[in-house]
Amino acid sequence: MGSRRRKTLARPARKSRRVDGRCPKCTTIVKFNVSGPVGDEIYECTGCMSKFHIDEL
16 A cells, blocks of 8 residues: 655735835836835835835825
8 A cells, every 4th residue: 555645735825915006216106015014004116126104105
């Protein structure tokens, strides 16, 4: 009898919060990655990789 290989469950993909908007630095419409607690979010531009707080936008 051969041994059976045990199947491992795939981990669910981590969902990151994304928001469309215009970056004040590179002035293009891009998707922002949003991180941080509610009310103190940090937006990271996927184009130029700069980070902004909510009050700077």
